[in-house]
Amino acid sequence: MDFKNSGFMYLLGVLVGLFVIAQSVYFLVKAVRRSRQLGIEGSVIKRTVASSAVFAILPSVSILLGLITLSKTLGLPLPWIRLSVLGAVTYELPAATVALNALGESISAPVSGTLAFNTVAWVMTLGCITPLIIIPLFLKKIQGGVHSLRKKDSHWGDLFLTAMFLGMISAFLGMGISDGLLSVLTLLTSAAIMAVCGVFVKVKKVKWLENFALPFSMLGAMALSILYANLLPAELLPAGLWS
């Protein structure tokens, strides 16, 4: 077995995975305990857990696809580690590409040796480390600002946070709408399925659907995007769509 896929690297991957699960379980338990003190019903918590778990499946499979992409160059364990802690394919792939290019190597070929491998690991790690430094220093102040805003004027405080959400959603919708017909069709399909789910929840009183409407919309829109991609003329499709 080569160094990239050695037992030692897999051991590191398992330890990092256990750390992430331990932290998540710790925060989950603390939040559930607090929810009881706040009088939030157990059924709401169960639905939140169930719907979040179902919602996470498709994006997680997409992250797995990123892991497979990176594995061709870096083996399996290092991308697994990097995508488990503060990772995102949108960052890890360019970071690995730039690091390998600086060493005169390419992302399209397996990394040549342990020197290049370790260099890439350092660049991928240090390139995205800032939140782990900024958050312990500033989060309390940021949240203090949010609380005092809501305390001073609760209506404006709510509007402020809603506007932040809408700013984020608008950025991604703007990107989706400008990204070609396939993207627009997928976006509209997801919105339409969500609207239909909304009708079922509000008019037909199918309450359970409320928590699973987003995963359904995503799955339906992603499945139909395959159909659209097959029906649309090739010149209207994004470059490299099928690879």
Added chain:
Amino acid sequence: MKQQKEYGVQVHAYGRAWMLAALAVMLLVPISMCVWFGVWPNVLDVLAGLLGVAPIYWVVCSIEVFTYAPMLGSGGTYLAFVTGNITNLKAPAAINAMEAAKVKPGSEEGEVISTIAIATTSIVTTLILGAGVLLFAQLAPVLESPVLQPAFKMILPALFGGLGVVYIAKNWKLAVAPLVCMIALFIAVPSLASSVSVLVPVGALIAIGAARLLYKKGLV
């Protein structure tokens, strides 16, 4: 009230402890690799690599902290920024969960629901990645099959189409200005799609500005 204050103090105490532990874990990975393989990289090579990504990603990551922290709450932020994949998973999961539970972001109920959603998604992602590594030989050909590629490449429109329709329908007055500006911006400069993270705070600032105007005029 006392319990609320205690929770607020506690979440920052254990949040910081976990964050520092995560920092140590992150750094220990490349350190232990260097020790195990007996090879340390040339500092200049690391700096050359970092020069290509750090100026952009350090700025983007810093902006993300200040943009997402008010939305995700304290517990959610401490957790989401350790486990990563915030824009494509953690933030939408938190927004969706708060919307379904009918709690307001920024409230303590919102904080708790957001944290539960982010913790659950972190666990599911870690388990799926672990399963993917275990079943790599079986899964890779299926996931890499060209037939499925449009679906995976369209995951963000599929996610934000569904999420957007709910939020925009409920807050259409607040949504018009950022939506129009963002669509116009991306159509005018399509290459901005690769730096959408930087445009999230821009969209947020436009939305906040428009919300302030509407609020002052008593329209929202």
